Amino acid sequence: MTTPGTTARRGTATAPLRRALRRHPHQLARIAAWSVLEAVPAFLIGHAVARAIEDGFAAGRPATGLAWLAALGAAWLLAAVAARQIVLAVAAVAEPFRDDLLAVVVHGAVRRAAATAGARRDSAAVTRAGLQVELARDAFAAVVTTVRGFAFTVLSVVLGLLTLAPGAAALVLPPFAAGLGLFLASLPALARGQRAFLVADERLAEATTATMGGLRDIAACGAEEREGERLAARVAEQARAARALARVTAVRTAALAVGGWLPVLLLLAGTPWLLRGGAGAGVVVGALAYVTQSLAPALGGFVQGLGVSGVRLAATLDRIAASGTEEAPPVPRLRPEGAEVRLRGVAFAYGPHARPVVADLDLRVPEGEHLAVVGPSGAGKSTLAALVSGLLRPDAGEALIGGVPAACAAPSARVLIPQEAYVFRGTLRDNLTYLAPRAPDGELGRAVAALGAEDLVEAAGGYDAPLDPAVLSAGQRQLVALVRAYLSPARLVVLDEATSCLDPAAEARVERAFARRGGTLVVVAHRITSARRAGRVLLMDGPDVRAGTHDELVRTAPLYADLVGHWQPEPVS
Numbered sequence: 001m002t003t004p005g006t007t008a009r010r011g012t013a014t015a016p017l018r019r020a021l022r023r024h025p026h027q028l029a030r031i032a033a034w035s036v037l038e039a040v041p042a043f044l045i046g047h048a049v050a051r052a053i054e055d056g057f058a059a060g061r062p063a064t065g066l067a068w069l070a071a072l073g074a075a076w077l078l079a080a081v082a083a084r085q086i087v088l089a090v091a092a093v094a095e096p097f098r099d100d101l102l103a104v105v106v107h108g109a110v111r112r113a114a115a116t117a118g119a120r121r122d123s124a125a126v127t128r129a130g131l132q133v134e135l136a137r138d139a140f141a142a143v144v145t146t147v148r149g150f151a152f153t154v155l156s157v158v159l160g161l162l163t164l165a166p167g168a169a170a171l172v173l174p175p176f177a178a179g180l181g182l183f184l185a186s187l188p189a190l191a192r193g194q195r196a197f198l199v200a201d202e203r204l205a206e207a208t209t210a211t212m213g214g215l216r217d218i219a220a221c222g223a224e225e226r227e228g229e230r231l232a233a234r235v236a237e238q239a240r241a242a243r244a245l246a247r248v249t250a251v252r253t254a255a256l257a258v259g260g261w262l263p264v265l266l267l268l269a270g271t272p273w274l275l276r277g278g279a280g281a282g283v284v285v286g287a288l289a290y291v292t293q294s295l296a297p298a299l300g301g302f303v304q305g306l307g308v309s310g311v312r313l314a315a316t317l318d319r320i321a322a323s324g325t326e327e328a329p330p331v332p333r334l335r336p337e338g339a340e341v342r343l344r345g346v347a348f349a350y351g352p353h354a355r356p357v358v359a360d361l362d363l364r365v366p367e368g369e370h371l372a373v374v375g376p377s378g379a380g381k382s383t384l385a386a387l388v389s390g391l392l393r394p395d396a397g398e399a400l401i402g403g404v405p406a407a408c409a410a411p412s413a414r415v416l417i418p419q420e421a422y423v424f425r426g427t428l429r430d431n432l433t434y435l436a437p438r439a440p441d442g443e444l445g446r447a448v449a450a451l452g453a454e455d456l457v458e459a460a461g462g463y464d465a466p467l468d469p470a471v472l473s474a475g476q477r478q479l480v481a482l483v484r485a486y487l488s489p490a491r492l493v494v495l496d497e498a499t500s501c502l503d504p505a506a507e508a509r510v511e512r513a514f515a516r517r518g519g520t521l522v523v524v525a526h527r528i529t530s531a532r533r534a535g536r537v538l539l540m541d542g543p544d545v546r547a548g549t550h551d552e553l554v555r556t557a558p559l560y561a562d563l564v565g566h567w568q569p570e571p572v573s
Contacts, residue, residue: 016097016100016101016104016317017097017140017317019097019100020093020094020096020097020100020140021093023093023096024092024093024096027089027092027093028093030085030089031086031089031090031093031144031148032148034082034083034085034086034089035082035086035148035149035152036152037078037079037081037082038079038082038083038086038149038152039079039152039153039155039156040075040078040079040156041072041075041076041079041294042152042153042156042157042160042290042294042298043156043157043159043160044071044072044075044160045072045160045286045289045290045293045294046157046160046161046164046286046287046289046290046294047160047163047164047286048068048069048071048072048286049068049072049282049285049286049289050164050280050282050283050285050286051064051068051282052064052065052066052068052069052282053065053280053281053282053285053286054280054281054282054283055068055282056068058281058282086145086148087145090141090144090145091141093141093144094137094140094141094144095137097136097137097140098133098134098136098137101133101136101137101317101320102133104320104321105132105133105320132198132316132320133320135312135316136312136313136316136317136320138309139309139310139312139313139316140313142305142308142309143305143306143309143310143313145305146301146302146304146305146306146309146310147302147305147306149298149301150298150299150301150302150305153294153295153298154295154298156294157290157294157295157298158173160290161173161287161290164283164286164287164290165274165279165283165284165286165287167270167273167274167277167279168267168270168274168279168283168284168287168290171263171266171267171270172263172266172267172287172290172291172295173263175258175259175262175263175266176259176260176263176295176299177259178258178259179255179256179257179258179259179260179262179299180255180259180299180302182251182254182255182258182259183251183252183255183256183259183302183303183306183307186248186251186252186255186307187306187307187310189248189251190245190248190249190251190307191314193241193244193245193248193249194245194312194314195314195318196241196244196245197238197241197242197244197245198316199241200234200237200238200240200241200242201238201241203234203237203238204231204234204235204237204238207230207231207234208231208234210351211227211230211231213350213351213354214351214352214353214354218353221353223353249307252303252304252307255303256296256299256300256303259299260291260295260296260299260300261296263291263295263296264288264291264292264296267284267287267288267291268288271284274287333408333409333410333411334404334405334408334409334410335404335409335410335413336401336402336403336404336409336410336413336491337402337403337404338367338402338403338491339367339368339401339402339413339414339491339492339519339520340364340365340366340367340400340401340402340403340520341363341364341365341388341399341400341401341406341492341520341522342363342364342365342399342400342403343361343362343363343364343387343388343394343397343398343399343400344362344397344398344400345360345361345362345396345397345398346358346360346361346362346363346387346394346396346397346398346399347359347360347361347394347395347396347397348383348387348392348394348395349395356395357380357383358380358383358384358387358394358545360396360397361384361397361545363538363545363547365520365522365536366520367402367491367519367520368518368519368520369520369521369535369536370511370515370521370523370533370534370535370536371520371521371522371523371534371535371536371537371538372523372524372525372530372531372533372534372536372537372538373385373522373523373524373525373537373538373540374525374531374537374538374539374540374560374563375539375540375541375559375563376541376559376563379540379541380540381496381524381540382418382496382497382524384524384538384540385416385494385496385522385524386416387399387406388401388406388414388492388494388522389406389414389415389416389492389494390405390406390407390408390409390414391407391416392407393407401413401414401492402491412435412488412489412490413490413491413492414490414491414492414493414494415435415485415488415490415492415493415494416494416496417478417481417482417484417485417493417494417495417496417498418496418497418498419496419497419498419500421474421477421478421480421481421482421498422477422481423467423469423472423477423480423481424469425466425467425468425469426466426467427463427464427465427466427467428457428460428461428462428463428464428465428467428480429444429463429464430467431467431480431484432444432447432448432463432480432483432484432487433484433487434484435484435485435487435488435489435490436487436488436489439487441463443487444463444487447483447486447487448483450486450513450516450517451479451482451483451486451509451510451513452479452506452509452510453479453480453482453483456476456479456480459476473501474501475501475502475503475506477501478498478499478500478501478502479502479506481498482495482498482499482510485498485514486513486514486517490519491518491519491520492519492520492522493514493517493519493520493521493522494522494523494524495511495514495521495522495523495524496524497524497525497526499511499526499530500526504527504529507526507527507529507530508529508533511523511530511533512533515533525537528563528564531550532550534550535549536548536549537549537550537553537560539553539557539559539560541559546560
């Protein structure tokens with residue numbers, strides 16, 4: 001039964017295919033023109049063999065026979081040149097097709113991530129983007145090459161047989177058409193089997209990835225046998241799908257036997273009839289050459305190409321289209337009342353069997369406070385920043401911004417700047433005002449001055465100069481992202497080591513500017529001076545969390561005192 005959702009998905013699946021075929025008509029014309037030249041040997045082979053035998057060698061004129069064979073050889077050389085040009089033309093069509101598929105996958109993954117902010121990542125999107133898009137691109141190129149070659153070869157053979165020996169055509173073409181029909185009738189079942197195999201393979205990949213990520217915890221809990229049984233069930237599911245696909249695939253062998261080799265038997269059995277009808281021995285051999293050297297290989301390539309690559313293309317496009325059309329349940333976007341951050345009993349772990357990174361954490365950051373978060377590497381600082389900003393959802397408890405769940409807060413309520421700042425191609429103004437597109441020049445200039453980014457603007461050639469992210473240093477990219485955050489309407493700013501590539505003086509200027517800006521500031525500290533500038537410091541060591549001022553923690557927290565001792569001393573500016 002076809003549902004509206006299925007119809008919509010099929011439309012999405014075939015849209016890149018239709019676009020790829022319509023986008024480059026000159027390349028398709030080029031493919032067709034070179035295909036005509038490539039098919040010359042398929043038309044010539046029967047005539048060349050027949051004339052070489054009957055007008056040449058059998059008539060005592062070997063030079064004539066050799067001339068016909070030489071002509072056939074020259075046709076093969078021409079076909080080789082044409083084949084190279086066809087590969088280049090097909091590649092020019094297939095690569096944009098691949099880009100279109102990647103756009104579908106990325107668009108679907110980003111839309112679901114935005115709709116389910118804080119939910120677990122879509123691990124299957126990695127498989128689709130990496131493996132399935134490449135499979136689709138390769139299958140598309142193979143299908144175009146195979147179908148084109150088959151069509152031109154069959155047309156050439158039919159014309160050759162009709163002009164050489166119409167009686168032979170009557171023996172060859174009916175079984176060939178029957179074999180082709182049998183194969184085409186089996187394609188829907190092949191497509192269903194291939195899709196079931198892809199789904200089983202994707203589920204096995206997801207289960208294996210989850211298991212590999214939790215091996216330590218699986219071993220610690222003694223759950224090896226149970227986890228092994230779970231994986232074994234996925235392997236068995238994939239094996240069943242593979243066996244079912246193999247059974248349907250057997251139809252291809254029958255189709256090839258009927259369409260490719262039954263005509264040979266009929267020609268051999270019908271040779272007396274052909275000879276009585278006036279055909280010479282050379283004509284019979286030429287007709288056999290048409291079947292064995294052109295028609296049967298073309299059918300074999302078509303069956304293999306369309307039965308494998310075509311079915312794989314259809315199934316893969318269906319999976320990719322599903323990834324692009326799957327709609328995640330909408331998440332309400334609520335406007336917080338203020339920028340107070342509150343965590344109540346928050347716990348979070350990267351996986352159901354992983355050790356918690358944050359456990360039963362209670363934290364209140366009043367609006368207007370400047371909080372620094374410190375701790376050893378791997379202590380959970382970036383995880384806390386993601387929980388506070390709503391990029392991750394707690395496994396237990398609640399994370400609130402202004403009284404609403406952080407994951408449901410309106411995007412304009414908070415901004416998170418990570419260590420790896422993202423800068424896109426466009427003008428410097430586009431990058432700086434991305435979160436405040438209507439910011440006037442005066443406001444933009446004040447933000448640049450407050451954060452000390454004047455040299456960056458000058459080096460870039462002004463606000464409206466095109467920006468190449470590749471030529472920016474890591475510190476310049478961080479400055480771009482910081483000005484972007486400063487201009488945003490967000491009242492909660494989270495800097496996750498966002499100043500790590502700036503020198504200490506520039507970092508101090510940035511943090512003081514954000515503190516004067518108003519709202520709530522949470523800084524994952526890169527240097528001890530960041531902690532000294534903050535009104536309060538949160539010390540993290542996994543589930544062990546302590547809060548206090550810099551001086552209080554130096555006196556009461558040995559870990560903090562140890563971190564301060566190992567941090568390179570810097571003057572407080």
